[in-house]
Amino acid sequence: MSNLNFDDERISFTPAILYIDYINLQFNNYLKKNYKSITPRDFTYLVNIFYHQNISQRELADLLFVSEANVAQIIKRLEKNEYIERVLDDNNRCRKNLNLTEKGKIILFKLLKDIYEKEAVFFEKFGGEDSANNFKKLLYEYSEESIDP
DSSP: OOOOOOOHHHHHHSOHHHHHHHHHHHHHHHHHHHOTTOOHHHHHHHHHHHHTTTEEHHHHHHHHTOOHHHHHHHHHHHHHTTSEEEEEOSSOTTOEEEEEOHHHHHHHHHHHHHHHHHHHHHHHTTTTHHHHHHHHHHHHHHHHHOOOO
């Protein structure tokens, strides 16, 4: 992505969501160059399946504010790439839970390592780990309280 060259006044008047979008666009470009089989949406699904092991498709749809049909489509691709598996729930034979496969864990951990290394270099300029944690807390709060357009 080219340099935006915003002056301080424009930076102040630009909504934070636009910067978040720029970050996502750059991440998308990074994935295209380095992880051909993973899209930014795939990454979101893989991370959430990792953090919420044994999650159902319905629960994942609710968590990500998407339809179950959308989840099914992405899950099908992730399954085809052998990144996730559906496991029959022992307590509810009608329910299948989602989990990462070993291949899924390996690619997710490799990608997370790349991200954490890039973040460490970036945040070192701004006070290190404490600054990173404060920034992430702000982003978390922003995501929790963001407006519904």
